[in-house]
Amino acid sequence: METVKFRMNDPRLAPRRTKMDIPGWAGERQPRADGSHEQVWHCVPFSEGAQYGIELFYPYDFELHVTTRDGKLSFSGDWGEPPSPTLQWPPFRNFGDHFYTYQILLDLKAPKGYAIRTEPHPRFYADPTDTVPIAVPALIRNWWPMLFFCVFKAPAEGRTHIFRPGEPFAQVIVIPEEANFALEPMTPDEAAERELQARRIHASRPNLAQGTEWTSTTDTVFDGTYRHLHRAAKEKARKS
Numbered sequence: 001m002e003t004v005k006f007r008m009n010d011p012r013l014a015p016r017r018t019k020m021d022i023p024g025w026a027g028e029r030q031p032r033a034d035g036s037h038e039q040v041w042h043c044v045p046f047s048e049g050a051q052y053g054i055e056l057f058y059p060y061d062f063e064l065h066v067t068t069r070d071g072k073l074s075f076s077g078d079w080g081e082p083p084s085p086t087l088q089w090p091p092f093r094n095f096g097d098h099f100y101t102y103q104i105l106l107d108l109k110a111p112k113g114y115a116i117r118t119e120p121h122p123r124f125y126a127d128p129t130d131t132v133p134i135a136v137p138a139l140i141r142n143w144w145p146m147l148f149f150c151v152f153k154a155p156a157e158g159r160t161h162i163f164r165p166g167e168p169f170a171q172v173i174v175i176p177e178e179a180n181f182a183l184e185p186m187t188p189d190e191a192a193e194r195e196l197q198a199r200r201i202h203a204s205r206p207n208l209a210q211g212t213e214w215t216s217t218t219d220t221v222f223d224g225t226y227r228h229l230h231r232a233a234k235e236k237a238r239k240s
Contacts, residue, residue, distance in 0.1 A: 002111040002114065002174070003111060004054065004108055004109065004110055004111070004116070004174055005108075005109045006106060006107060006108050006109070007106075007107045008105060008106045008107070009084075009087075009105045010059045010083075010105065012057065012059035012166070013056070013057065013059045013104065013105065013106050014057070015054045015055065015056055015057075015106070015108070015172070016054065016055060017051070017053075017054060017055075018050060018051050018052070018053050018054060018055040018121075018122065018168075018171055019051065019055070020041055020047060020050055020051060020122075021123075022039075022041055025122075025123035025126055025127070026039070026040055026041045026050070026122075026123070026126060027039030027040055027041055027042075027126065032212070032214055032222065032224070033214050034214050034215050035215075035216075035217060036214065036216060036217070037216060037217045037218075038216045038217075038218065038220060038222075040125070040126045042222065044226055044227050044230055045226070046122075046125075049122070050122035052173055053119075053171040053172055053173035053174070054108075054116075054171065054172040054173070054174070055121060055168040055170075055171050055172075056104065056106065056121075056150075056168060056169060056170045056171070056172065057166055057167065057168050057169070058163040058164060058165060058166065058167055058168075058169050059165075060077075060163075060165060061165055062077055062078045062165065063077065063162060063163065063164050063165070064076070064077035064092065064162070064163040065077065065160050065161070065162055066092070066100060066133070066152075066154070066155060066160065066161040066162075066163075067155065067158075067159070067160040067161075068097075068154055068155050068156065068157050068158065068159060069157075069158070070157075071097060071157065072097055073094045073097055073100055073154055075090065075092050075094075075100075077090070077163075087103075087105070088103050091103040091104070091105070095151065097154060098153070098154050099136065099151055099152060099153060099154055100151075100152050100154060101149045101150065101151050101152070102149060102150045102152065102169075103149045104148070104149060104150055106148070107145065107146070107148065108140070108148075108172060109142055109145075110142040110174050110177075111142070111174075112142065113176060113177060114142060114174050114175065114176060114177055115139050115140060115141050115142060115174075115175060115176070115177035116139075116140050116142075116172045116173070116174055116175075117137060117138065117139050117140075117172065117173050117174075117175055118135050118136070118137060118138045118140075118150055118151075118170055118171070118172055119135055119137050119170070119171050119172075119173065120132070120133075120134050120135050120170065120171065121133075121135070121168045121169060121170050121171045122171060123168065130155075130156075130159055131159075131160060131161055131162045132161070132162075132169075133152050133161045133162075133163060133169045133170070134152055134153040134161070135150055135151070135152055135169070135170035135171070136150075136151040136152060136153055138150075138151060139175075139177075141177055142177070150169075150170055201225070201229070205223070205225050208223075208224070208225045208228050208229070209223030209224055209225045209228075211224075212224030212225075212227070212228075
């Protein structure tokens with residue numbers, strides 16, 4: 001197991017492994033059963049992707065509203081006096097009107113050979129209000145020792161991003177610092193093997209999905225095929 005170390009100027013900035021809030025941003029506790037409404041946590045690939053990283057929390061006691069009006073950004077929040085005379089205050093800045101920055105004063109040190117990458121918090125994809133801040137992807141190498149800032153995409157005209165006390169505003173994932181891979185077509189044998197695997201799963205789906213099929217409120221049919229195979233694959237990996 002690798003370790004990511006951190007330092008910060010405010011304990012409320014303490015990062016944690018990303019969790020899915022149910023009920024909360026990830027949806028309601030609706031069972032996988034006929035008549036339930038689809039929730040993002042019903043999807044195993046989304047749930048795994050959403051919990052893969054580290055979530056960062058807004059540490060202040062007041063809301064911040066970031067709004068675009070007539071093509072210009074405005075920031076609304078009760079900042080008061082800076083907690084330290086050496087701090088940039090307020091910690092938010094306009095960045096060309098199409099972006100804005102937040103000096104989050106958090107240092108994350110990835111293990112050797114790894115880097116950290118900022119991205120939108122997964123609640124952004126489940127948000128129906130269009131108010132969740134949109135963190136811009138950025139790769140920070142582990143040799144960078146500075147307390148870093150995060151860049152966000154500006155809201156669309158007339159829209160507002162809202163930072164609320166104790167609410168996650170971005171996610172960080174830890175990845176290899178170099179993308180040492182190449183893209184190439186599968187060989188005919190590889191493609192044939194994948195096609196055979198797909199056909200076998202398709203043919204076995206009625207058995208794999210038995211007892212797990214359900215229809216949502218939007219008449220979408222779900223089943224547990226992927227979940228069953230996912231559990232089997234994890235168990236096989238654990239034993240190997």
